[in-house]
Amino acid sequence: MKTMMTRSLLALSLAGLSLTGLAATSAQAQEATFVMTARLVGAPTYNPTKATKLNTATTLIFDRLVVQDADQSFHGQLAASWEASPDGMQWTFKLKPGVKFHNGEPFNARTIEWWVPQFKGTENAFTVEAIERVEVVDDLTVRFHMKHPDPNLLFNLATSFMCIPEPKSYTALGDKFGVTEAIGTGPYKLQQFSVGQQTVLVRNDDYAWASDLSANKGPAKFKKLTFREIAEESTAYLELKTGGADMLVNVPTDFLPRIQADKAVKLVTIPGNELVYMPINTSVEPFTDVRLREATAFAVNQKEILTSLYGGNGAVADTFLISSLKESQVDPKYKISYDPERSKKLFDAAGWKAGPDGIRVKDGKRLEVKLWTQNGTEFKRLVEIVQAQLKAVGMQADISIIDAGSINAQYRKKTEHQLAIRSYQWTNADIVDWFFAAKRAGYPNVSMFNDPEAERLNDIAMNKSKSWEERVANFTKYHEYVLSQYPFAPIYQPAQSLAYGKRITLPQVIRGTGLYGPTMLDIAPAN
Amino acid sequence: MLHFAIRRLAMLVPVFLAVSLVIFMIIHLVPGDPLEHLIQVGSSPEQRAQMIARYGLDQPLIVQYGRWLAKVVTGDLGDAIVMRQPVARLIAENMPHSLALGGAALIFSTTVGIVTGVLAASFRDSLFDRAVMGFILLGSTLPSFWLALLMILMFAVQFEWFPVSGARSWDALVLPALTIGIGGTALIARVTRAAMIEIAGRDFVRVLHAKGLPFWRIQLRHVLQQAMLPVMTILGLRIGWILGGAVTVEYVFARPGLGSLLITALGQRDYPLVQGCLLMLAIAVMLGTLLGDLAQAALDPRLREAMGAR
Numbered sequence: 001m002k003t004m005m006t007r008s009l010l011a012l013s014l015a016g017l018s019l020t021g022l023a024a025t026s027a028q029a030q031e032a033t034f035v036m037t038a039r040l041v042g043a044p045t046y047n048p049t050k051a052t053k054l055n056t057a058t059t060l061i062f063d064r065l066v067v068q069d070a071d072q073s074f075h076g077q078l079a080a081s082w083e084a085s086p087d088g089m090q091w092t093f094k095l096k097p098g099v100k101f102h103n104g105e106p107f108n109a110r111t112i113e114w115w116v117p118q119f120k121g122t123e124n125a126f127t128v129e130a131i132e133r134v135e136v137v138d139d140l141t142v143r144f145h146m147k148h149p150d151p152n153l154l155f156n157l158a159t160s161f162m163c164i165p166e167p168k169s170y171t172a173l174g175d176k177f178g179v180t181e182a183i184g185t186g187p188y189k190l191q192q193f194s195v196g197q198q199t200v201l202v203r204n205d206d207y208a209w210a211s212d213l214s215a216n217k218g219p220a221k222f223k224k225l226t227f228r229e230i231a232e233e234s235t236a237y238l239e240l241k242t243g244g245a246d247m248l249v250n251v252p253t254d255f256l257p258r259i260q261a262d263k264a265v266k267l268v269t270i271p272g273n274e275l276v277y278m279p280i281n282t283s284v285e286p287f288t289d290v291r292l293r294e295a296t297a298f299a300v301n302q303k304e305i306l307t308s309l310y311g312g313n314g315a316v317a318d319t320f321l322i323s324s325l326k327e328s329q330v331d332p333k334y335k336i337s338y339d340p341e342r343s344k345k346l347f348d349a350a351g352w353k354a355g356p357d358g359i360r361v362k363d364g365k366r367l368e369v370k371l372w373t374q375n376g377t378e379f380k381r382l383v384e385i386v387q388a389q390l391k392a393v394g395m396q397a398d399i400s401i402i403d404a405g406s407i408n409a410q411y412r413k414k415t416e417h418q419l420a421i422r423s424y425q426w427t428n429a430d431i432v433d434w435f436f437a438a439k440r441a442g443y444p445n446v447s448m449f450n451d452p453e454a455e456r457l458n459d460i461a462m463n464k465s466k467s468w469e470e471r472v473a474n475f476t477k478y479h480e481y482v483l484s485q486y487p488f489a490p491i492y493q494p495a496q497s498l499a500y501g502k503r504i505t506l507p508q509v510i511r512g513t514g515l516y517g518p519t520m521l522d523i524a525p526a527n
Numbered sequence: 528m529l530h531f532a533i534r535r536l537a538m539l540v541p542v543f544l545a546v547s548l549v550i551f552m553i554i555h556l557v558p559g560d561p562l563e564h565l566i567q568v569g570s571s572p573e574q575r576a577q578m579i580a581r582y583g584l585d586q587p588l589i590v591q592y593g594r595w596l597a598k599v600v601t602g603d604l605g606d607a608i609v610m611r612q613p614v615a616r617l618i619a620e621n622m623p624h625s626l627a628l629g630g631a632a633l634i635f636s637t638t639v640g641i642v643t644g645v646l647a648a649s650f651r652d653s654l655f656d657r658a659v660m661g662f663i664l665l666g667s668t669l670p671s672f673w674l675a676l677l678m679i680l681m682f683a684v685q686f687e688w689f690p691v692s693g694a695r696s697w698d699a700l701v702l703p704a705l706t707i708g709i710g711g712t713a714l715i716a717r718v719t720r721a722a723m724i725e726i727a728g729r730d731f732v733r734v735l736h737a738k739g740l741p742f743w744r745i746q747l748r749h750v751l752q753q754a755m756l757p758v759m760t761i762l763g764l765r766i767g768w769i770l771g772g773a774v775t776v777e778y779v780f781a782r783p784g785l786g787s788l789l790i791t792a793l794g795q796r797d798y799p800l801v802q803g804c805l806l807m808l809a810i811a812v813m814l815g816t817l818l819g820d821l822a823q824a825a826l827d828p829r830l831r832e833a834m835g836a837r
Contacts (some may be wrong), residue, residue, distance in 0.1 A: 042611040230781040409558035
């Protein structure tokens, strides 16, 4: 009898323990912790209108009118549909019905009428610069009257800066909006935010207006999400390895081999929106000679860099734009891919002949140039490989590693640098204007590119395009011309890598231009 | 004693002014500016110029310094340019974390340092003494960045005793406090040992031994008390140093604090925030030194009299 009682008690205890365990597991399954590193660290506010830096959590708290897919196509999020007038002077948006902000306030055409003028005087004012006024047609229809056609309007509307805040709380909180509270229509509500440390979000159970980039149209799968910001990449990786985090949102390239070898961690790569390149200062000798620029550009072995430095992860770059942009599809004759023979012939034609030690010489002067980059392991390794590749065609490049916070100021001196290794992240062809327009010589136009024909094509692409198709054609022409003048050498397009543990599952296809709100809606507990 | 404290406080005023000038000039003379983090793709050079004017960065440095100092003396540290929040609020949010970490590290290094120093001095030239001093030398030379990663790998990854990073629970304080504390332990142990040995050689200690007092009673009651004077000076300096010295440790352990805030602000060249953080660290060092001096004066009336007589 005593034995039976003991057994029963033991069974009951075990059952109790199991239930407790199940409850704990269930609770755990309702929560997930994501770690953001490097560039995603340090967003000071979740006020999308005024911020100049936002992180992944922004697109979970707020929604936008439209979102952009990986193929750069646009899809409605708060907009059900939209239409541009033939002359591009009017854009009409139909809004989704039944959308509510986290505080219960309705989202409608009046919200948009209030929202657009909020950009005035902010660093993000350029996003609505082309909008003359906003007309409320009816409760769910809004029309933008334009100062001039802006085919880039949808791109602007799809950026994180154009997430839509709730008017009443935005006005009442003033500068505290986005810091102490942030109210949007997104699938998660902001619970807690410590700048540079962590953001805690809780599920918006009323959410039912996801874009078609999400398979899940209802509330998110996790009740609570914590986004931790860990600047030190080793620490971020160890958090994932030890189960302290469920996902590393942006895996540093240095850690890819380790993560690939770790059976407890899964790795997903999606097309990137970054491009690594080598600007060539066209205003200083010897690169005032276009043959020297061309010779230098064709000396860079992109495939070798992709294989040896990045383990084949990502893609080579042969233009200035990421491959998913239509404007990157230039005539093949403008593409810049490693061709050492072409490079050597161009050096010879320009009078730079190989010297006894292999370094080229002209009029008694050796072909020695300065090669700059910013601090950071990846840049340091890359610059050393490029140095060796340039040496192979007879150019001696002396490396300078400069603090990332100081290097742009050094570029602004205009004539101190000759070659540099740098990168940018952007998903629009107007980045060609940003880095090669003469008015921005020094920085961001590190190449000091100043060419009348390029300026003419730039003006057409930036200001004369009436439709998206026309803009694509105009930017493609501008891009091709810039490529033909070799003010840079394209190098590499990194993939976006996400690493995650056993507790979560990712959708088969990650939609959007990165890990943003639409994909996060489809991330689910593993069981 | 009060007269002594007032005199010492008054001496801090010119030091504060000099430090504030150095802090301001250093960050403004470093290449780069906060606008790099505010300017968006698509903005024009004219917009950049407007922003420079808006933040007063087009004014001569001495004018900018004057404006900043005038605000500082009224307790207003200004607004962070990139972070878009009052500097005082950001510092107030981060300071408690730095104080908790610094306090834990100071308690650890003081306790272990003094005990180790006393034991090493008491067993001078023994195997124990040599082993301890060897460990101390190692501890004082290890870079904190490297030591922090070593701690994480050993105690968080291998043994899983503590979390890798963060500040969400009390146990997350242990590894960073140990990392900072080990360097301090080495210093305090070395100073304690040297002072103990020096005091132990004095005549009054020989007399005590001749009288037949127990060895440990002499060491703890008489020698240690005298040896505390230089240790107090070191501790005073450590108070300020620990807050500043936590910069890399906070970064590796992804902890909030003045160090993390300063690193972020430096990377963004957020002038008002860098100035505010550095000023707080400088004030901590000054107050630490003051506390050390006051403690020394309390322990040694001769010092008090000497300062009061001047």
